[in-house]
Amino acid sequence: MDKSVFDIFREIIYKKSGISLSEKKEALVGARVSKRLRALGIGSFEDYLRYLNDDQSGEEMVQLLDAISTNVTHFFREPEHFDLLSRLLRQGIEAGHRRFRFWSAGCSSGEEPYSLAMTICETCNAADYDMKILATDISTKILRRCINGIYEEKKMDSVPALLQDRYFEREEGSRRLYAVRQELKRMIMFKRLNLSAVPFPMKGPMDAIFCRNVMIYFDNDVRKKLLNEFYRLLKPEGYLFVGHAESLTGMLSGLKAARPSVYKKQSIA
Numbered sequence: 001m002d003k004s005v006f007d008i009f010r011e012i013i014y015k016k017s018g019i020s021l022s023e024k025k026e027a028l029v030g031a032r033v034s035k036r037l038r039a040l041g042i043g044s045f046e047d048y049l050r051y052l053n054d055d056q057s058g059e060e061m062v063q064l065l066d067a068i069s070t071n072v073t074h075f076f077r078e079p080e081h082f083d084l085l086s087r088l089l090r091q092g093i094e095a096g097h098r099r100f101r102f103w104s105a106g107c108s109s110g111e112e113p114y115s116l117a118m119t120i121c122e123t124c125n126a127a128d129y130d131m132k133i134l135a136t137d138i139s140t141k142i143l144r145r146c147i148n149g150i151y152e153e154k155k156m157d158s159v160p161a162l163l164q165d166r167y168f169e170r171e172e173g174s175r176r177l178y179a180v181r182q183e184l185k186r187m188i189m190f191k192r193l194n195l196s197a198v199p200f201p202m203k204g205p206m207d208a209i210f211c212r213n214v215m216i217y218f219d220n221d222v223r224k225k226l227l228n229e230f231y232r233l234l235k236p237e238g239y240l241f242v243g244h245a246e247s248l249t250g251m252l253s254g255l256k257a258a259r260p261s262v263y264k265k266q267s268i269a
């Protein structure tokens with residue numbers, strides 16, 4: 001892919017997803033878009049750009065964003081976040097709250113929302129409360145995997161054996177597959193949502209938002225708008241969890257650092 005074509009892809013991807021690709025990503029974009037060319041039987045990047053432009057349904061744009069997004073994730077990634085969530089939930093219950101809303105924003109193949117659901121079920125009897133998790137991602141392909149909730153054995157390394165027994169069923173067959181039980185799935189609502197297209201249709205208020213290892217793909221402009229939406233959707237004293245590698249310094253107004261990679265919405269006095 002030559003530089004001028006790469007720049008066109010870069011601009012389209014930024015406009016449609018907020019994903020900001022550096023010059024260094026040229027080879028990666030070339031390889032991923034080439035897969036779409038092969039799937040469609042198209043011979044050049046220029047022809048593909050024409051095809052993308054002519055596609056009134058918008059389906060090819062979804063496919064392109066599916067191909068570009070990076071979906072690395074695992075169960076109980078950054079485990080101290082789940083310990084803190086469990087403590088906060090317990091405190092909320094002790095304070096008499098009955099309704100809890102959580103959001104996994106950029107949920108990838110589901111390990112994050114299912115880890116949230118397991119944490120909730122290990123903390124309380126979820127059926128006694130109005131408890132919901134929203135799981136969203138821009139990639140329809142990855143969201144399908146999230147909804148299916150079926151994982152290969154190597155994915156289960158970070159799930160303690162006790163939780164594997166409680167929340168997964170072994171699938172019969174040659175490959176060792178683990179299917180998430182309905183008890184967890186029931187708590188989760190899955191939706192496609194583009195985090196760079198603000199404002200969002202939800203009203204909130206949310207108790208906690210997990211948006212981890214997603215904002216690293218955005219520039220400060222997209223990040224700021226997203227953080228304003230998170231602020232709007234969080235309830236006073238609600239929490240935002242981000243990835244350990246992410247710094248939000250200088251971008252926060254009403255959100256204050258509570259500990260590394262965790263931010264709290266200040267309640268209005």
Ligand SMILES: C[S@@+](CC[C@H](N)C(=O)[O-])C[C@H]1O[C@@H](n2cnc3c(N)ncnc32)[C@H](O)[C@@H]1O
Nearest residue numbers: 017069072073106108138139194195196212213
């Ligand atoms: C590296 S994964 C992070 C998954 C999980 N949150 C974690 O920390 O393990 C990043 C996810 O963000 C999604 N993503 C990227 N850009 C997005 C956008 N504009 N809107 C919504 N999701 C997006 C990708 O599709 C991908 O599934």
